[in-house]
Amino acid sequence: MTILVRRTKGKLPANKIRAAGEAIGKGRIVVFPTETVYGIGGDALDKDAVRSIFRIKGRPPDNPVIVHVAHASDVRLLVSEIPATARILMETFWPGPLTLVMKKSEAVPNAVTGGLGTVSVRMPANSVALSLIKAAGTPVAAPSANLSGRPSITTFGEAVAELDGRVDFIIDGGKCRIGVESTVLDMTRKLPLLLRPGGLPVEEIERVIGGIDIHPAASGRGKFRGRAPSPGMKYRHYSPVHSSVILFEKGQASGPSIAEARDRLLSSGFTVAMLVTDEARLRKGVVVRLGSSKEPERIAKGLFSALRRLDRSRVDFILAEGIDEKGIGLAVMNRLRRASGGNGPEELENLIALKTGTQR
């Protein structure tokens, strides 16, 4: 049975957060809010708890999970060495949407790191998450709460719909403030390497420590070949179950426009929704506007919920408009490219053929 910890008048009872935290200390699994997305957490030092998380999510065992701490000093237990630059980043951006990959200590079970010699750590900027981790009295391993491959979860309702009956607690933290996951930086290299763009923009990191390396797969473009420095790169992710996402990149030169693709699909009898900015000049059909292209933070915040809502409505195609890769826009584009599985407008006819079951 899952205990649902609800808010009353916008507030969560402190004793219930404490009870959920103490349950983590006893090996239980708790879904909780962070400033980025909801996480599904358990005791990071208890390999059985960590294995349950993988089982519940259906996560490939080689894809490591992030360990969440409530005090920067807790990092010492988890890593064998804290590079000087990592220290600066922790002091500047924690608590916040920045995950740092460092060499792991003996204390961290292999189940957490997928067998890697490194561990990723972050301190979330969310008072519920921090109280929960403190009450647990142990670092909390927590991947995003979605089932493996699906869009991440950013509201309590989505968490209940996906995980009720599968975990011990689900805590209502309302809507996540940022809406995309943390930025993941590999700190084991001379120049830190961006593995996943996220809630903390690259520009802000570079303002503090100067230039960083950006892994080519961090854009979310293309299929990953070879050994992935971050296993999460190589798996299908953020994808709706029923709907096919087609991404219309900014400045795309070939293929139909969103309006042309919509008309083509509607005339073939498909249902279509358009996931676009406020500025898009589209009238006909189902138009979901995520916000102005001048406010990428707002777009990020609503992105996953919109994908989930449209998927629930079982729309055949979601035509998504790309945005600038500035600031948090890079994280938004990474999620959209991966949700689309790399499908752009030039794939339209192939996708139609696939959906109608006729191979061209």
Ligand code: TXA
């Ligand atoms: O915002 C977030 O980061 C959320 C909240 C719950 O904190 N968590 C999250 O976890 O997004 P998850 O498991 O969905 O994504 C973690 C990503 C994966 O792509 C994984 O491959 C990568 O981080 N990762 C974790 N540990 C790593 C390591 N030691 N080396 C390289 N990549 C790692």
Ligand code: MG
């Ligand atoms: Mg995830």
